[in-house]
Amino acid sequence: MAWIFLVVSGFFETIWAAALSQSKGFSRPVPSIVFAVALVISMGGLALALRELPVGTAYAVWVGIGAVGTAAYGMAVLGEPATTARLLCLVAIVAGVAGLKILH
Structure with missing residues (x-):
């Protein structure tokens, strides 16, 4: 259950x-209210996940989900460049997060 809380809270990040x-x-x-609500949910989910998961692993996974999600949002919605180098860096983040999960 901790991993579910962690992944959901990463999406809220x-x-x-x-x-x-x-x-x-x-x-x-409106965006300010969405920010505040999502922040509370994101931090709350991370706090729940930390009841069972080590802080180093949980925080790295949480930040990784948020970073990749935010970068993808920027490329898909805000017109930020989706260069090969940027996409490879996002793949590296995903691989690192997956590695932390596997090694947990």
Whole structure:
């Protein structure tokens, strides 16, 4: 169950990061509210996962999911460049996160 909490909270990290960008410095209310709600859910899920998982592994997986998700969002929705080098770096992050899960 801890891994489920961790993965879901990692996805919510992507949501809060995207909402933070869209809030334009908290000047837009709806994205600011989405940011706050997603942040609480994301941190809460990480806290629940840390009841059973080591902090180093859990945090690295949580950040990895959030980083890859946020970068993918930027490329798919915001028109950020999806170069081969950037995609290879994201694959490296995914491989590292998968390695941490396998070695746990």
